[in-house]
Amino acid sequence: MxxxxxxxxxxxxxxxxxxxxxxxxxxxxxxxxxDPYVRQAQAEGKRSRAAYKIIQIDERYKIFNLGDSVLDLGAAPGSWTEVALERAGGFTLAVDILDMDSIKKAVILKADLQEEESVELIKKLSVDKFDIVLSDMAASTTGHKSTDHIRTQALAELAALYAVDFLKKGGTFCAKVFQGGTHGDLLLDLKKNFKTIKHYKPDASRKGSPETYVIAKGFQE
Ligand SMILES: C[S@@+](CC[C@H](N)C(=O)[O-])C[C@H]1O[C@@H](n2cnc3c(N)ncnc32)[C@H](O)[C@@H]1O
Structure with a gap:
C-alpha cells in the first residue's frame, strides 16, 4: 500500500x-x-437520576432504618449518599475515585477502592462498623459485552469484600451487579455471609442497561 x-x-x-x-x-x-427520571431529578434537585434507583430499592426492600450508618462505595456525584442521609441519617461515608462536591453531614473520601490502602483509610475515618454498605460502582463501559461483564462483576466482588470487612452483624449490603444477577463465587460468598439475598432491577434502571442490584440482608459475622 x-x-x-x-x-x-x-x-x-x-x-x-x-x-x-x-x-x-x-x-x-x-x-x-x-427520560422521565432525568426530568424528575432536575425538578427535585437530585444530583443524578440514580437517586430513584436506591429510592425504589428501599421502597421494595426497606433497607434504610432511621439512624443507620452507611458506607457508600462508588458514590459520585452523590445522589445515593443524599438519599441515605434523608432516609437513615447516621454516620455516612461516601467514597469515590472521582472528586465529589461536599454533602452536608457526609464524610467524603476520594480513593480508589481497588487499592488496598483504601481499606485503612476507611477504617481511620469510621467510628464503628456500618449498618449498610452500598455499592453503585461501575467501570466505564467499553461496549464490548464480555469485557464490561467481567469488569462489573469484579467491582461487585470487590464491594462484597468491603461489606464483609465493614458491616455490623445484621447489616445490609446492596450493590450493582450484572444482569443475570450474582453467580459463581460471589453468590456462594453472599449465601455464606447473609441470611437473605434478593435481586431486583428498579424501574429507574434503564431497560437496555445490563445492570441489576443484589440486596443481601442479615450479615452474619
Ligand atoms: C454510577 S456511578 C455512581 C452514582 C451514584 N450512586 C449516585 O447516585 O450519584 C459509579 C461510580 O463508581 C465509581 N468507581 C468506579 N470504580 C471505582 C473505584 N475503583 N474506586 C472508587 N470509585 C469507583 C465511579 O467513579 C463512579 O462515580
Whole structure:
C-alpha cells in the first residue's frame, strides 16, 4: 500500500469512528431528553437520576432504618449518599475515585477502592462498623459485552469484600451487579455471609442497561 493510500485509509477510519461517536452521543442526548427520571431529578434537585434507583430499592426492600450508618462505595456525584442521609441519617461515608462536591453531614473520601490502602483509610475515618454498605460502582463501559461483564462483576466482588470487612452483624449490603444477577463465587460468598439475598432491577434502571442490584440482608459475622 502506498503512503497516500495508507493516509487515505486512516482518515476514512477516523471519520467513521467520529460518525459512530456522533450518533452514540446523539442517542445519549435523546435518551436524556426523553427520560422521565432525568426530568424528575432536575425538578427535585437530585444530583443524578440514580437517586430513584436506591429510592425504589428501599421502597421494595426497606433497607434504610432511621439512624443507620452507611458506607457508600462508588458514590459520585452523590445522589445515593443524599438519599441515605434523608432516609437513615447516621454516620455516612461516601467514597469515590472521582472528586465529589461536599454533602452536608457526609464524610467524603476520594480513593480508589481497588487499592488496598483504601481499606485503612476507611477504617481511620469510621467510628464503628456500618449498618449498610452500598455499592453503585461501575467501570466505564467499553461496549464490548464480555469485557464490561467481567469488569462489573469484579467491582461487585470487590464491594462484597468491603461489606464483609465493614458491616455490623445484621447489616445490609446492596450493590450493582450484572444482569443475570450474582453467580459463581460471589453468590456462594453472599449465601455464606447473609441470611437473605434478593435481586431486583428498579424501574429507574434503564431497560437496555445490563445492570441489576443484589440486596443481601442479615450479615452474619
Ligand atoms: C454510577 S456511578 C455512581 C452514582 C451514584 N450512586 C449516585 O447516585 O450519584 C459509579 C461510580 O463508581 C465509581 N468507581 C468506579 N470504580 C471505582 C473505584 N475503583 N474506586 C472508587 N470509585 C469507583 C465511579 O467513579 C463512579 O462515580
Amino acid at each position: 502506498s503512503k497516500k493510500e495508507k493516509i487515505f485509509r486512516t482518515t476514512k477510519e477516523v471519520l467513521k469512528t467520529a460518525k459512530r461517536r456522533k450518533s452514540s452521543s446523539t442517542r445519549w442526548l435523546q435518551r436524556q431528553i426523553n
